[in-house]
Amino acid sequence: MIDSIIMETMKRTHTCGELTAALKDREITLNGWVHRHRAQGGITFINLRDRYGITQIVVESDSSKELLETADKLKFEYCIAVKGIVRERPEGMKNTGMKTGDIEVKALEIQILSTCEILPFMVEEESQAKEDLRLKYRYLDLRSFGMQKRIKLRHEVTFAAREYLINKGFYEIETPTLIRSTPEGARDFLVPSRVLSGRFYALPQSPQLYKQILMVSGFDKYFQIARCYRDEDARGDRQPEFTQIDLEMSFVSRDDVLAVTEGMMQNIFKKASGIDLSIPFKRLSYDDAMNTYGSDKPDLRFELPLQDFASFASKGDFQVFKTVLENKGAVKVLVVPGCSEYSRKQITDLEDVAKTYGAKGLAWMKITGDSGVEGGIARFFESSAKDIITALGAKQGDLLLFVADKPKTACTALGAVRSRLGTDLGLLKADDFQFCWIIDFPLFEYNEEESHWDPAHHLFSMPQEQFLETLEKDPGVVKGDLYDLVCNGVELASGSIRIHDPKLQERVFSVVGFSMEEAQKKFGFLLESFKYGPPPHGGIAPGLDRLITLLCNQGSIREVIAFPKNTVGASPMDDSPSPVDTQQLKDLSLQLIETEKKE
């Protein structure tokens, strides 16, 4: 048949996921891919697949010679059109594990629309090939049920987000992806300008400045499914380009933003996954999160809290702890229930986790009775053992793990041990989504190497009212109107109420050693806009990729992105980034500098 008319005569009347016994005896046409084929002597079965499902096609021995010959030619992933009659499968031949398992299609005509070479890997539930091969042949990998399901979920999540926000009166507004480079934060991806040679655009790390300006413009509820670009090393939960559900609102306080986000999450989970989330979400201050869970993105599917050991450490005989405390450090302890039988090897493994996060070691002791401790550093605390056990709420058979260090290091390192134990002790239930807000973040962090204050989040977040007076005197204690949404140890969203007062903005700039002149140069357009009646505003940006990864219980955001980059930011399929022609460089007034050659 001539190709150009196949799609007129053999156009599908149904999809491969919808035929049921209700349609029996009907003549139908299906288009799809040969998923499996089983030649059984005089009878051939073909599993025809499209994105809606799989339907079994039967070619029987009474078929025309032409049909039999065509059926014989079919191989994996041939794209074909099948015309046939729907019929109920004989008793005992029904496949209950299949949506269309009650029926089959007796083929009358099969047209091969295109053929397929020997596959690099099979199309199945989940591709079994190594990831770089999956990425090279991403179009094949995307045919797998797993990828199809996840891409569909992604579609449903963005739809549910749009649905909720639009119903709440938000406008979806696009912002540019060729913008000016701004300081701080991650490295920018740069795009050279041809017309204005020597100048560069940057790809946005987020639409931050534009959405604030949209607030000045009076679009008081804005959102965008926004692509963001950050030139940093990729990870399982990070890609050089990723997507945020970016939103911003005017005339709001923190709680208004949190409430909208909670409602949106509730709608997404319900519509995309049928999960009922109870709102409002728990709230935890940054300080409490760090002190109790050793993380600003704690996994609350299990408790296992960090406790403070300073009061005992200062009185005990263990000099290491005392020295740390004298230097304004912290001693934190984790009570691990029922793990006193842990081997030296197991404890060493946990110590390695702590060391990865900067701890010098992981001290330990075992609880052997109401007042008995043993092993590790137990001998330094025998006299106060009973009090320690009572104070920590420990019991016989528990294991105590300690980290002593600078407060942040002690908490972070022991928090990492806590996370590891959550996995090791099987405390992590799938399909259990424990949301919480982390609030009251510090606005500034001290940079010890360079001896100055850095913004902990970004420069435009509002300091909380009670710190306004002493902003310059003691930047370290200033809390901002910042909030992160966390679920199961994953940072899902980050946002803040913004500064809309140019004078206050100027004070924040000066704390981080940013001269007004410099600020004018880099953010002048934002500051300028704030001269013209800016409304109080704030917003948030949930990470779409992470949200979907969480929803489908995957380990990597690459599993929910159609065409992701690998860990060095390359795409094996199209082999980007790639060298370019000399002429292209010339047009852009660019010249490559010789880098060290690797032999």
Place this chain on the structure above:
RNA sequence: GGGGGUGUGGCGAAGUUGGUUAUCGCACCGGCCUGUCAAGCCGGGGAUCGCGGGUUCAAGUCCCGUCACUCCCGCCA
């Protein structure tokens, strides 16, 4: 920038203290088979074991280097 892991036909894996012709499943080719659904059975082709060097009578296996991928620390306002 640093640390860990992996690399064996098209794909996924096995390969012992170094020892004959590198094994298995899937895929591929040929044949048989009228109710399979990861179909089955019989037969066949296909690998310089990531790459380079070294040790050795002998290297997939040991050593050094290197590349690729991956996980983690740093980095990611």
